[in-house]
Amino acid sequence: MTSPGNLTVVVYSQLADLRSAVRTAVGRRAAPDLGRIDWVECANYSQLRNQLDSGHIDLVLLDGDAQPTGGIGLCRQFKNEITDCPPIMVLLERAQDRWLAAWSQADATLVRPLDPVVAARTVAELLRARAAAIPVVR
Template structure:
């Protein structure tokens, strides 16, 4: 099953090097059965909110440690305020913070430092679940 359409993935962090590392780890295609990824980078809350308001987002990846608005709190806000919120993956600095990501209603987590195989696999799983309209439980 090949998906010909482009997938829009937003990555949010005030740190440019983290946004770049996510793009590099996942690549232009998370899996061979998925479409190419069109990456959108957001460095602050207003950029992120504008992208979400557009409604054309397939996946959001939030830096859990972003400043001044952290991805964990933003995830919970978006999940509770946006109808048909796109799936959200939270980047965590510590495995022990997965409980916070669960509280925030995140669809998945990726722990830093980024493992490219695990990052691409996680992004692929979440995108496939969205395409199949299956709720992601992780």
């Protein structure tokens, strides 16, 4: 359960090592001015969709090369289907695939292998932007 002030970040990949690498690179607190991160790991689409449907997600990190459902396509789907979609970052294997992430409407990208400084800074920027945004009222 998330404590007040904590942030919920979902990381999606069928690869447990990649999910662990993301958690390790970013850590429990992306920046001193932000709350602690409660990590939620999803290994398949149904787990990810259930988390997004909960409405309590602050940031989503998607493995662009996940199998059988890649994060690039999922990002585009979620951005077009979810009202007030949380920010989505796509993890890429190759920097050359940033154009695909732009097509998918990703808010940011990270290229593997992950640089912990860049990963934490990018996560912090997206979390700050989410906190500062005006929420969509349904």
